[in-house]
Amino acid sequence: MSWLSLHHRLERHTGLLIFGILLVSAIGGMVQLLPIVSEDTHGHGLPGSMLYSALELEGRDIYIRESCSTCHTQQIRPLLAEVKRYGPYSRAEEFVYDRPFLWGSKRTGPDLHRIGGRYSDVWHRLHLIDPRSVVPASIMPAYPWLATNAADHRGSIQARMRALAKLGHPYTAVDISGAPAGLEGKTELDAVIAYLQSMGRSNGGQAQP
Amino acid sequence: MTAGVYVAAELVWPTIDWGLPALSFGRLRTAHTTLVLFGFGVSALIGTAFYSVQRTSHVRLFAPGLAWAVFYAWQAAIVLGAVSILAGWNAGKEYAELEWPFDLAITAAWVGFAIVFFGTIAKRKVDAIYISNWFYGALIIVVAMLHIVNSLALPVTAGKSYSLFAGAQDAVVQWWYGHNAVGFLLTGGFLGMLYYFLPKQSEQPIWSYRLSIIAFWAFVYTYIWAGPHHLHYHAVPEWLQSLGMVMSLILLAPSWATLVNGIMTVSGAAGKLKTDPALKFIVLALAFYGLATFEGPMLAIKSVNVFSHFTEWTIGHVHSGALGWNALITFGTFYFLVPRLAGAPLYSARLANIHFWLALGGTILYALAMWGAGVSQGVLWLSLDELGEVRFSFNDVMAAMRPYYLLRFLAGLMFLAGAVLMAWNLARTVAGRRTILVAPPAIVGAGAPA
Numbered sequence: 001m002s003w004l005s006l007h008h009r010l011e012r013h014t015g016l017l018i019f020g021i022l023l024v025s026a027i028g029g030m031v032q033l034l035p036i037v038s039e040d041t042h043g044h045g046l047p048g049s050m051l052y053s054a055l056e057l058e059g060r061d062i063y064i065r066e067s068c069s070t071c072h073t074q075q076i077r078p079l080l081a082e083v084k085r086y087g088p089y090s091r092a093e094e095f096v097y098d099r100p101f102l103w104g105s106k107r108t109g110p111d112l113h114r115i116g117g118r119y120s121d122v123w124h125r126l127h128l129i130d131p132r133s134v135v136p137a138s139i140m141p142a143y144p145w146l147a148t149n150a151a152d153h154r155g156s157i158q159a160r161m162r163a164l165a166k167l168g169h170p171y172t173a174v175d176i177s178g179a180p181a182g183l184e185g186k187t188e189l190d191a192v193i194a195y196l197q198s199m200g201r202s203n204g205g206q207a208q209p
Numbered sequence: 210m211t212a213g214v215y216v217a218a219e220l221v222w223p224t225i226d227w228g229l230p231a232l233s234f235g236r237l238r239t240a241h242t243t244l245v246l247f248g249f250g251v252s253a254l255i256g257t258a259f260y261s262v263q264r265t266s267h268v269r270l271f272a273p274g275l276a277w278a279v280f281y282a283w284q285a286a287i288v289l290g291a292v293s294i295l296a297g298w299n300a301g302k303e304y305a306e307l308e309w310p311f312d313l314a315i316t317a318a319w320v321g322f323a324i325v326f327f328g329t330i331a332k333r334k335v336d337a338i339y340i341s342n343w344f345y346g347a348l349i350i351v352v353a354m355l356h357i358v359n360s361l362a363l364p365v366t367a368g369k370s371y372s373l374f375a376g377a378q379d380a381v382v383q384w385w386y387g388h389n390a391v392g393f394l395l396t397g398g399f400l401g402m403l404y405y406f407l408p409k410q411s412e413q414p415i416w417s418y419r420l421s422i423i424a425f426w427a428f429v430y431t432y433i434w435a436g437p438h439h440l441h442y443h444a445v446p447e448w449l450q451s452l453g454m455v456m457s458l459i460l461l462a463p464s465w466a467t468l469v470n471g472i473m474t475v476s477g478a479a480g481k482l483k484t485d486p487a488l489k490f491i492v493l494a495l496a497f498y499g500l501a502t503f504e505g506p507m508l509a510i511k512s513v514n515v516f517s518h519f520t521e522w523t524i525g526h527v528h529s530g531a532l533g534w535n536a537l538i539t540f541g542t543f544y545f546l547v548p549r550l551a552g553a554p555l556y557s558a559r560l561a562n563i564h565f566w567l568a569l570g571g572t573i574l575y576a577l578a579m580w581g582a583g584v585s586q587g588v589l590w591l592s593l594d595e596l597g598e599v600r601f602s603f604n605d606v607m608a609a610m611r612p613y614y615l616l617r618f619l620a621g622l623m624f625l626a627g628a629v630l631m632a633w634n635l636a637r638t639v640a641g642r643r644t645i646l647v648a649p650p651a652i653v654g655a656g657a658p659a
Binding site: 004007008011012014017018021022024025026027028029031032033036037039041061064065066067068069070071073075077078079080081082084085090091092094095096097098099100101102103104105106107108109110131132135137138139140141142143144145154156159160163164166167 | 219220221223224226228230233234235236238239297298299300301302303306327330331336337338343346347350351354363364365366369371372373374375376377378379380381382383385393419422426429430431432433434436437439442443444445446449452453456515518519520523524586590591592593597598599603604607608614
């Protein structure tokens with residue numbers, strides 16, 4: 001058989017085998033990734049999908065540090081039960097300033113994409129320091145250290161905003177120079193709450209059900 | 210593995226992180242997946258690849274000094290990387306959480322792995338490159354490609370970087386990586402292990418050479434398309450989701466072609482299965498491979514995924530693969546390798562048998578607990594009442610998970626106890642002491658560290 005003799009040559013040539021594997025495995029990725037990542041998404045944002053403020057960005061980076069997305073998704077699927085439970089379904093335009101995306105893959109806790117404005121700051125404060133004080137059956141970890149750590153205690157907020165500006169986020173020089181003032185006197189807890197309250201504020205351009 | 214059991218306990222008793230950031234669920238769970246995937250999984254793959262490539266090529270390793278450097282660099286990068294995650298360095302991408310300094314370090318170690326491996330193949334004295342080496346080769350090439358693209362980021366400080374991709378684009382890149390890291394590492398790499406150790410230990414040749422060629426190339430081509438099934442009903446294009454689902458279903462064919470090849474290979478050595486612990490582990494792993502590669506495509510069907518997605522079912526699926534397939538075949542290779550390396554017979558076949566049953570029982574209990582939990586979550590979350598409103602609050606469903614979480618913790622403990630038993634058995638084998646067989650000590654049930 002001819003294909004067998006072709007393979008006979010392939011499995012005797014190290015370089016040919018390496019090249020073959022690379023070629024065959026790259027096809028699927030190229031077809032799926034290139035059309036998606038080559039699209040320029042800037043300017044596609046909904047009116048409400050605003051940039052994160054310095055405080056919200058700090059909160060988001062703490063959310064990443066604590067791996068909150070291990071248990072909380074930020075992705076409401078267009079299913080009746082999900083829209084009823086969590087709010088308008090998630091749309092791609094809402095995430096153009098999310099680096100990395102934090103959609104998550106597991107709901108040990110509830111989805112958070114439309115959590116903004118649902119609870120008061122005070123509720124979040126109590127809940128993050130001791131979840132079981134407001135939700136007795138909760139299995140969420142307590143985060144007491146957020147209340148004692150000063151926000152941006154490493155002093156990297158401007159460097160972070162400059163990096164994001166380089167990647168295309170429209171932060172202005174004024175935004176960046178004013179960032180430390182926006183974090184002055186705030187704790188990590190304040191930052192996380194500001195981020196949670198900002199979440200899903202555009203509502204995906206849809207009315208509440 | 211111990212970290213895994215601990216985080217499982219945290220879901221039953223949420224306050225046992227003692228208010229310490231490093232023991233907090235999010236950080237510890239991330240350290241658990243990193244250590245298991247890159248510490249346990251990749252170390253087992255590099256070790257067995259270096260062992261088998263020499264024997265299938267009839268030459269010593271190319272650049273043995275570099276091979277040692279790969280060992281030390283990989284161990285150091287993963288151990289320090291896990292510490293960095295506990296300290297709060299986190300790139301935020303699932304199964305790629307290590308920050309950019311570690312991404313660079315593991316890339317360098319990986320290049321060393323590739324040079325030693327392909328260098329050894331290039332100077333082989335055997336005419337054809339044996340099939341286990343195709344799979345190990347695919348592991349090296351494809352994982353390098355995935356890791357480099359997915360980790361592209363702009364560093365800000367030593368412990369912080371931002372992904373070059375944002376939002377939905379980042380999601381598509383991440384699941385191309387995430388799914389195929391499973392594919393080429395946990396499936397493809399471990400198939401390389403299977404293709405060497407199964408015929409060796411059963412003393413049977415591979416049943417069909419042609420089937421192995423077809424299965425290999427179909428696997429390499431098809432697997433890479435399946436990533437978008439992680440994004441069903443998400444904010445990514447519909448064509449991408451459908452394509453991901455169809456290719457995931459097609460993937461069943463090459464996966465099971467290898468399964469058939471494996472089963473037919475071992476069928477000539479059925480008698481040896483009764484007495485040989487290493488072969489028992491490898492064949493049981495093959496069975497779990499078959500189950501997990503059937504369950505995967507089923508979960509990728511959109512109408513099934515709508516229930517299973519975001520639930521414990523996914524966790525159960527991953528663990529029936531990771532415990533049942535990856536860990537069991539690795540245990541099999543340990544029972545194969547260590548007596549050979551120590552030049553002494555296995556200290557206790559009886560302990561290995563007890564380990565076998567603990568591992569099997571632990572895996573099955575784990576899968577059962579997560580099926581129960583996952584199916585409950587899937588059905589209860591989407592359940593609507595007569596008025597079209599959600600029937601159950603999130604909290605009610607969460608509270609109903611407690612017995613399943615407890616069962617999962619016990620299953621993990623059982624699996625871990627077996628692994629501890631193995632470690633002791635192998636340590637005694639290496640020590641080379643011959644003692645009269647003693648009854649297994651108390652560590653079987655209760656003494657395993659949690």
